[in-house]
Amino acid sequence: MQKILDPKRTDWPVLLKRPTQTYDQVEKTVNYIFKDVQLNGDIAVKKYAKKYDRVVLDNLLVSQEEINEGKTNVTDTLKSAIQMAKANIHKFHMAQVTKPVKVQTMEGVSCWQEKKAIQKVGLYIPGGTAPLFSTILMLAIPAKIAGCKEIILCTPPDKYGKINPAILFTANLCGVTKIYKLGGIQAIAAMTFGTETIPKVYKIFGPGNQFVTIAKQMATKYGVAIDLPAGPSELLVVADDSAKANFVASDLLSQAEHGEDSQVILVTTSKSMLDAVALEVIRQLDDLPRKEIASKAIQNSKLIYCKNKETAIDLINDYAPEHFIICTENNNFYIENIQNAGSVFIGNFTPESAGDYASGTNHTLPTNGYAKNYSGVNLDAFLKAITFQTISKSGLLGIGNAIENMAEAEGLQAHKNAVSIRLESIKE
């Protein structure tokens, strides 16, 4: 890990730069597969499943028998853990339900805003070595609370055409009824255009590798919305002498094991904490099964000493971390002044993995600096707000002239006429 002491502000942009990625080659592949799926539907989809996932499938839809079988292959311990997580996530996202906003802006002019569910949503869950059943909780629970009518899930099968039992159990528990054995670019393309088997959706959620990420961006060109522009996972810890170096190191490593391109940063106002964490990271790294991945990510990562908390928070807001852990004597200072972060973890006993799994907050969060302009996934991500208004005759008498004058000043006579013709009929 690179140690940086008291960096100059002019050096921050370079210091805080994410590992860059170029996607031009991937984009061509994605474009090609999209066109093929648009034209050829299921045939194309199955062709790419064979090519990339090395699996030949007659039926993309997971059957009820497979779901039942999945349930029996999950241990009771894991089932209870998932159920506890579900209860917490449900509670936190239920609390985000808002009432319609209704205002009489003037006498006779009534305006309101109501949220309605996005009717058709698609959840993408990566497969592979780490079956991310936790992401199903994070996406399907708010989708259900929002009232989305059609919630489908795509996830790649293994080479025997099987889906991980924890994924089947969790999807079923959360009320996702249509699970498709399909991964990668072809899954995103199928949900974008619809095929004979797979329904078209209005919004696609979920993480994935760079192919899936580019495919989701491509989907937006065809009128489909996506949850977030995704990037590699990242974590920033701010710590002073009140923190525990071994706890901090364990948090840094928990994010580093996600992928070689993950980035973890320690910002500290204590030089001795900086050295202690550096030692602990090396010590703990040795025992990890995903040591190779984590150690590559650690090479991208930084330990930064700042001379005071005011400088530290400025630097943190400039970076806009996806995950932000605060372990300092004055946590409130950072809570009050953080402007750009996805999710914030406060105190020595609040590891980031709590939010990844079970505390109740969502783990689908803005990376790559997007915490400056995007929210993480929350209930509102499954809703859209519609405004309504109704104006009475007397209301129009009150507001009509203002509309006429403004429309005229903008040179839009027909906009004015729509009011004038009504005002005349009232005055008749």
Next chain:
Amino acid sequence: MQKILDPKRTDWPVLLKRPTQTYDQVEKTVNYIFKDVQLNGDIAVKKYAKKYDRVVLDNLLVSQEEINEGKTNVTDTLKSAIQMAKANIHKFHMAQVTKPVKVQTMEGVSCWQEKKAIQKVGLYIPGGTAPLFSTILMLAIPAKIAGCKEIILCTPPDKYGKINPAILFTANLCGVTKIYKLGGIQAIAAMTFGTETIPKVYKIFGPGNQFVTIAKQMATKYGVAIDLPAGPSELLVVADDSAKANFVASDLLSQAEHGEDSQVILVTTSKSMLDAVALEVIRQLDDLPRKEIASKAIQNSKLIYCKNKETAIDLINDYAPEHFIICTENNNFYIENIQNAGSVFIGNFTPESAGDYASGTNHTLPTNGYAKNYSGVNLDAFLKAITFQTISKSGLLGIGNAIENMAEAEGLQAHKNAVSIRLESIKE
């Protein structure tokens, strides 16, 4: 206008298709200008201002003297109209302020969600024949309520380097202090990268022609968020015999005058209303100054008869109109069952132009079917939600094992360790 009687459901996709656009050529130009502005800043920006807006500018920033001069060139009548609109828009968007959501999901596990302003936002206001000062109200008022720290505005000057006085007056009234004389692709590129003069922003708002639309899409490739993917304006009216044909026609025309690619649709359960509106449109069209534009848009437009209200609402939800006017005997049926629309106008005395200018709702709305998956601009468009959590020792004792089990099942040992190391220290 095309009349369609009782269309089959299988014909709806073709019937409801928007006039298509291809952007490939524009995309090349946009890409070229973006790279140039990224590399050469103000020099590039001024070069394109000269090329496209035919204006040579020493200073892009509007001076205080110009703002003062603008104020004196707006009539008192227009000033009062703008002030009334501002009060209503402010009232409706203030009502959208939400309190933090705070939940104890389990004993010792406290989670909350707080919204924070997007710190730097850029507003784009088109110039040309129709100076859209009303859009400044729609964007700057919620930006101010949200608490955005930096609110800048770009708008193209005329060939004398002047900005329309109503734009200057409105921007100043709404507290926008930095107004730049800059339009088109170069304005969007400047706000994306920042130049010597123009600050980089985190989110860009506002309408524009196809060049600006593609430029905003391009901005998202560089980490900048945008309000909405934009398309031509559109309006759908549902009317039965209780409606007034001349009012309905005036509303259809008010949207048709926006541009040749605008689309207006009447859905009706009354054949006589269909014929009456068709006649009224022709009659009113003749008197419009923007007759040429409106009549081209009317050619794209449709009068559709549906045999009952259940079929009508299904068709309307399939189309997902930007603006939706309801003038029927049973308005509540449509209010309750509309799922996909940007903004809804109810009753014979609620013209769509009320929402365009002064009633209080926002006029920046999803077009092109995006009402299925996007909200219009509202207060939340200027905010992002951040989640926070803090877990006590006893809280971690309660939730820790569940996290450990789930992390292990996902094969993420370092995620588990971050909990285990803390649990061990508590139990010591």
